[in-house]
Amino acid sequence: MISTICRMCPQGCGLEVTLENGTPVSLKGSKDHPYSKGWLCPKGRAALDLFHSPHRLSSPLIRKEGELGSVEWEEALNFSAERLQRLRDLYGPQSLAIYQGEGIGHQEIKYYMKRFANVYGTPNFMGVGSICNAARTMADTITLGGVTKPDIANTHLLIIWGANPFASNEPFPPKEISQLKKRGGKLVVVDPRRTEVASKADVHLAIKPGRDEILILNMLHVILGEDLWDKEFTEKWVNGFRRFHETVVEDRYSPENGEALTGIPSDSVRQVARSYAKTKPACISMGNGLEHHSFGISTMRLLVIMKAIMGNLDVPGGDLFTPRPKLKDMTTPLPEPSIPPLGSEEFRLFCQWRKEARALSLPKAILEEEPYPIKGLIIAGGNPSLEWPNSSQTREALEKLEFLMVIDVVRSPDSQYADAILPACTFLERDEHQMNVYQNLHNITFRRRVVEPAHGLPDQMIWVKLAHKMGFGEYFPWQNCEEGIDHILSPLGVTYRDLVSKGGIYEYEKRRYKKYEDQGFPTPSGKVEIYSERLNRLGYDPSPIREDAHQKADESDQFPLHLTTGGNLLCYLHWQFRYIPKLRKMAPEPLFEIYPNTALQYGLSEGEMAEIQTKNGKIQLKAHLTDDIRPDTIHIPQGWEDACANELTPSDDTDPISGFPNLKSLRCSVRKI
Numbered sequence: 001m002i003s004t005i006c007r008m009c010p011q012g013c014g015l016e017v018t019l020e021n022g023t024p025v026s027l028k029g030s031k032d033h034p035y036s037k038g039w040l041c042p043k044g045r046a047a048l049d050l051f052h053s054p055h056r057l058s059s060p061l062i063r064k065e066g067e068l069g070s071v072e073w074e075e076a077l078n079f080s081a082e083r084l085q086r087l088r089d090l091y092g093p094q095s096l097a098i099y100q101g102e103g104i105g106h107q108e109i110k111y112y113m114k115r116f117a118n119v120y121g122t123p124n125f126m127g128v129g130s131i132c133n134a135a136r137t138m139a140d141t142i143t144l145g146g147v148t149k150p151d152i153a154n155t156h157l158l159i160i161w162g163a164n165p166f167a168s169n170e171p172f173p174p175k176e177i178s179q180l181k182k183r184g185g186k187l188v189v190v191d192p193r194r195t196e197v198a199s200k201a202d203v204h205l206a207i208k209p210g211r212d213e214i215l216i217l218n219m220l221h222v223i224l225g226e227d228l229w230d231k232e233f234t235e236k237w238v239n240g241f242r243r244f245h246e247t248v249v250e251d252r253y254s255p256e257n258g259e260a261l262t263g264i265p266s267d268s269v270r271q272v273a274r275s276y277a278k279t280k281p282a283c284i285s286m287g288n289g290l291e292h293h294s295f296g297i298s299t300m301r302l303l304v305i306m307k308a309i310m311g312n313l314d315v316p317g318g319d320l321f322t323p324r325p326k327l328k329d330m331t332t333p334l335p336e337p338s339i340p341p342l343g344s345e346e347f348r349l350f351c352q353w354r355k356e357a358r359a360l361s362l363p364k365a366i367l368e369e370e371p372y373p374i375k376g377l378i379i380a381g382g383n384p385s386l387e388w389p390n391s392s393q394t395r396e397a398l399e400k401l402e403f404l405m406v407i408d409v410v411r412s413p414d415s416q417y418a419d420a421i422l423p424a425c426t427f428l429e430r431d432e433h434q435m436n437v438y439q440n441l442h443n444i445t446f447r448r449r450v451v452e453p454a455h456g457l458p459d460q461m462i463w464v465k466l467a468h469k470m471g472f473g474e475y476f477p478w479q480n481c482e483e484g485i486d487h488i489l490s491p492l493g494v495t496y497r498d499l500v501s502k503g504g505i506y507e508y509e510k511r512r513y514k515k516y517e518d519q520g521f522p523t524p525s526g527k528v529e530i531y532s533e534r535l536n537r538l539g540y541d542p543s544p545i546r547e548d549a550h551q552k553a554d555e556s557d558q559f560p561l562h563l564t565t566g567g568n569l570l571c572y573l574h575w576q577f578r579y580i581p582k583l584r585k586m587a588p589e590p591l592f593e594i595y596p597n598t599a600l601q602y603g604l605s606e607g608e609m610a611e612i613q614t615k616n617g618k619i620q621l622k623a624h625l626t627d628d629i630r631p632d633t634i635h636i637p638q639g640w641e642d643a644c645a646n647e648l649t650p651s652d653d654t655d656p657i658s659g660f661p662n663l664k665s666l667r668c669s670v671r672k673i
């Protein structure tokens, strides 16, 4: 039996894999893992189905005379290196973009990719952080100087806002919620849908899509109007509170004035606001239901301010900072290229802070050659045409590329446009370290290879081999993942062997609370910033309150319903794993959710086909009638190739600071077909 950690999603739950004659035959959750404690979701339980899947790529493919055909690694690497060199010679290194998808995550493999981009000379490394999670961390960081996560195990009240943690990419084991309830804690969920977690809530606020900003202001109006905030903390640690207070207590922010916009009765708003303010400690989990709107950053900043002024920051049961350890930064062995990355003109804070390009600026750069032409792209573990807004534009861009390389475990939908496809092995066949700060753990955990690769190579080694073929070998001296891990962890004095001997769990520091009391908050003022110095310096509005927050949504007879897209299904991660029969059985076909009476108005019964249309496009899929959604709203989950929700989403409706797209507060029509 070998202990490792799952990578069917980024959470990294503990796994114990049993081998027979060198082949993995069964697995179970590891009770020793500090986060998952033996729990696995259906994807984790299906990890061996991925390992044994007949859909896995068994050899590289390259395109010759228009056709993709299998070749040996040597030929595929030579072909790819030659094509990459040609782009560099003809158009300059900035003409290559490198995209890291969710399939490979945000840690070790990304470091190799960033290093390759740096040595090649392109500023255009970009990742799935352009569309997921990074806006939340930006809102936290602008306001607090760091990222917080809720301390669910010790809290008395948890608000889950815009997240569906039992199904999403950032799940927490359902046990955490049942234990909260068992010890008398309260759960509040804010979501247009009655998700599984919302059905367990003491209060579910079924908000109209995109009205979170108003609801937060309404709650703050109650908290500030009724003198319920933590005065000692706020006086000492919050910058810009007096002005904020004066504005929020104005009558226009009352729950009564917000009711028509949010769809939430004012009594419920007052009750939840008081309950949150009077329960100590309390914490808030922010999901990506908050970041996929036109004003996600200012909305989330309001929620972050609410956490802060209640004195819940970095206290047991509150919202905790869990710092990362200082590791070796392998990403930039050479000076940064002087040419700016894509998106940095419009979204300078995003690009400065992430030290990368904005992925959603890529289609325009390919199609319109603005701000400069992009001719080549490497996609690793991602599928932009399904994941990014405005799918048809993305497809058009992929088709126009002079060279597209895809690195993946299976043939992803976008690999149909590729000139070269390199097979990566599964996570069971590679070594990799992982940090667990999003789970409030000061641990480095270890994804230990269970077997040697049956097909493909570890992603890290694909980049090393490609770099050698390109003549960059001196910058990629690592012969295997083990040596790379030793390099990255060297500042801690920890090695690959240490991780093995410690059972794959290394604790780099102990939990400390109220760390801000030592050195203040890592913001320009050293305090929680309602008024953001950083935003002000970069020419953005430094206040989180937008003057036109109360503006009515753009409603019309042509598009009478709210549309929210992109929810995850528990059995899949974005587009992945639909080819695993056990998981496919759980959600066999694309469905949109619609309230029964609303469906009746359109003459729709369960399972009947309808056409959903927005300003951006239309798709056809079957209706699922459920009273778990607001009557004025429909929802379409993400990742379906034959009914892609992103055919309906626009690429030009974005948050002005993060550049994140509006995927969750759109308008649509429904027509039975």
Ligand code: SF4
Binding pocket: 006, 007, 008, 009, 010, 011, 012, 013, 036, 039, 040, 041, 042, 043, 044, 045, 171
């Ligand atoms: S939540 Fe599921 S898919 Fe994600 S790491 Fe845990 S078991 Fe694996």
